[in-house]
Amino acid sequence: MLELLTTAQMATADHLAIEGGVPGIRLMEKAGAAVARAVTARVPEGRVLVLCGPGNNGGDGFVAARRLRAAGREVIVHLLGDPARVSGDARIAFDRWGGPTHPADLPLPEAAGIVDALFGAGLDRPIEGLAAKIVAAVNASRLPVIAVDVPSGVSGNTGEVMGTAIEAVASVTFFRLKPGHLLCPGRELCGEVTLADIGIPASVLDAIGPRSWRNGRALWAESMRAPGAGSHKYRRGHAVVVSGGLARTGAARLAAGAALRAGAGLVTVASPPDALVVNASHLTAVMLGRMDGPESLGAMLSDGRVTAAALGPGLGLSAAEGTLVDAALAAPVALVLDADALTLWQDAPDALFDAIAAREAPVILTPHEGEFARLFPDLTTGPKPERARAAAARAAATVVLKGADTVIAAPDGRVAINDNAPAWLATAGSGDVLAGIATGFLAQGMPGFEAAAAAVWFHGAAGTEAGPGLTAEDLEPALRTVLRRLWAPAGLVLP
Numbered sequence: 449m450l451e452l453l454t455t456a457q458m459a460t461a462d463h464l465a466i467e468g469g470v471p472g473i474r475l476m477e478k479a480g481a482a483v484a485r486a487v488t489a490r491v492p493e494g495r496v497l498v499l500c501g502p503g504n505n506g507g508d509g510f511v512a513a514r515r516l517r518a519a520g521r522e523v524i525v526h527l528l529g530d531p532a533r534v535s536g537d538a539r540i541a542f543d544r545w546g547g548p549t550h551p552a553d554l555p556l557p558e559a560a561g562i563v564d565a566l567f568g569a570g571l572d573r574p575i576e577g578l579a580a581k582i583v584a585a586v587n588a589s590r591l592p593v594i595a596v597d598v599p600s601g602v603s604g605n606t607g608e609v610m611g612t613a614i615e616a617v618a619s620v621t622f623f624r625l626k627p628g629h630l631l632c633p634g635r636e637l638c639g640e641v642t643l644a645d646i647g648i649p650a651s652v653l654d655a656i657g658p659r660s661w662r663n664g665r666a667l668w669a670e671s672m673r674a675p676g677a678g679s680h681k682y683r684r685g686h687a688v689v690v691s692g693g694l695a696r697t698g699a700a701r702l703a704a705g706a707a708l709r710a711g712a713g714l715v716t717v718a719s720p721p722d723a724l725v726v727n728a729s730h731l732t733a734v735m736l737g738r739m740d741g742p743e744s745l746g747a748m749l750s751d752g753r754v755t756a757a758a759l760g761p762g763l764g765l766s767a768a769e770g771t772l773v774d775a776a777l778a779a780p781v782a783l784v785l786d787a788d789a790l791t792l793w794q795d796a797p798d799a800l801f802d803a804i805a806a807r808e809a810p811v812i813l814t815p816h817e818g819e820f821a822r823l824f825p826d827l828t829t830g831p832k833p834e835r836a837r838a839a840a841a842r843a844a845a846t847v848v849l850k851g852a853d854t855v856i857a858a859p860d861g862r863v864a865i866n867d868n869a870p871a872w873l874a875t876a877g878s879g880d881v882l883a884g885i886a887t888g889f890l891a892q893g894m895p896g897f898e899a900a901a902a903a904v905w906f907h908g909a910a911g912t913e914a915g916p917g918l919t920a921e922d923l924e925p926a927l928r929t930v931l932r933r934l935w936a937p938a939g940l941v942l943p
């Protein structure tokens with residue numbers, strides 16, 4: 449159920465279901481019934497105002513209105529637009545409602561809650577005029593709003609606000625989520641999202657072939673392995689994290705600790721000579737290795753037992769550090785490049801992409817928006833999933849475009865959108881921990897996309913577990929709690 453459908457793909461799902469013999473009005477009846485159930489749960493008593501638009505989103509609203517009335521609720525229906533233009537399945541729903549329908553107008557009538565059935569998947573331009581005034585009045589009322597499909601004004605494809613948008617406490621969507629439910633700012637405007645089965649068979653997905661998913665265990669659990677009786681530490685992979693100089697060592701240790709906790713059998717911090725003492729005084733289970741420069745790092749990474757490496761956290765931006773990244777790119781290990789290891793390429797991003805294209809082992813790039821703009825200056829506008837997808841194809845690497853709505857994109861076009869990360873993760877060093885978790889998973893042999901998506905998910909879950917007041921140091925123990933909860937004797941517990 450993790451597939452995400454664009455509004456166009458959803459329309460195809462709808463058509464395929466109808467071609468397969470499910471009448472459109474039956475889909476609409478189920479959709480409206482799910483909305484009515486959500487209203488009953490959220491607004492159990494008092495008058496309900498149902499705001500219907502001119503399309504099928506409004507049709508769902510008419511069904512919900514009829515069901516609520518049948519359940520004994522007082523319902524007022526407002527229609528935005530000309531009743532004569534209501535057509536198709538929405539017309540059937542309108543006729544079945546059969547009650548009074550008032551032209552949408554202000555001020556809004558008194559009510560205990562509102563159903564927003566103005567615009568859904570068919571929103572194709574900014575909301576203006578009377579519709580915009582109604583949206584403003586709904587938001588100003590502070591009444592609980594249950595949105596049909598998406599809050600009106602939110603683009604289902606991108607989560608962007610088109611002109612203005614309703615702020616809902618809950619949204620009821622159908623068959624599969626849309627990207628706009630997970631991408632900011634849409635995600636906050638949706639409130640709690642419920643997914644309703646309206647009778648579209650899952651088999652229609654075979655013809656649609658979705659390439660976007662909500663990030664969740666089903667995407668990567670199969671590529672995670674718990675250690676078995678035959679395991680020893682070298683079978684769980686050996687990760688190397690490159691430390692910065694004397695004054696910048698903490699970030700690498702955060703990443704190294706996270707890599708070990710994520711399950712790498714061994715983790716070594718590769719330290720420049722001047723930082724050896726400070727690293728040594730802080731490391732216990734994580735090992736320490738002296739790294740004198742690019743040749744020394746290259747030799748370390750060519751030891752056949754080393755399976756993954758991370759560079760970037762606290763690395764530094766001098767030419768010397770650039771040669772370390774070159775050495776890592778030339779080594780036969782999976783790589784996570786983060787922070788400075790990305791910024792180092794800002795004047796010649798193509799040279800990085802060429803180096804990645806020339807290697808076999810997977811590479812994960814973990815930029816935040818600022819770092820992303822340095823590597824992909826032409827990809828700074830537009831929907832985040834499309835930007836990440838284009839970047840991954842260009843770089844031949846898995847790209848983790850970080851933020852509140854982190855997007856993970858594979859070079860082959862797969863995209864996952866993450867929504868389990870609390871804002872408490874916006875704290876110094878949190879990104880270093882993410883890079884470390886991804887390195888730990890890569891070290892154990894997970895493919896790039898799966899390792900990255902799993903890392904982002906565990907990072908978010910650890911952030912939730914650590915909760916308010918967390919610092920980056922708290923994520924490692926919280927990661928352990930999350931892992932303990934998920935690994936059952938039979939393997940990873942699926943939702």
Ligand SMILES: NC(=O)C1=CN([C@@H]2O[C@H](COP(=O)(O)OP(=O)(O)OC[C@H]3O[C@@H](n4cnc5c(N)ncnc54)[C@H](OP(=O)(O)O)[C@@H]3O)[C@@H](O)[C@H]2O)[C@@H](O)CC1
Nearest residue numbers: 462476502503504505567568569570571572573574575597
């Ligand atoms: N597909 C499915 O499987 C199922 C879909 N279902 C439901 O159908 C919904 C999609 O219905 P939809 O395609 O009729 O579009 P919808 O969102 O009602 O809006 C289109 C209307 O709005 C208008 N309009 C657009 N933008 C505007 C603006 N800015 N300002 C003003 N007007 C604007 C546009 O008018 P026009 O462009 O002609 O002026 C058009 O009339 C979907 O979200 C879900 O709830 C369910 O029943 C279950 C099965």
Ligand SMILES: Nc1ncnc2c1ncn2[C@@H]1O[C@H](COP(=O)(O)OP(=O)(O)O)[C@@H](O)[C@H]1O
Nearest residue numbers: 850851852869870871873874876877878879880
């Ligand atoms: N508002 C937010 N909600 C959820 N996660 C966030 C938010 N802000 C940042 N994060 C996450 O926190 C991490 C911050 O990483 P980064 O920007 O590299 O910071 P740092 O370099 O300080 O570690 C990323 O994984 C990002 O997705």
Ligand SMILES: [K+]
Nearest residue numbers: 564567598600
């Ligand atoms: K809506």
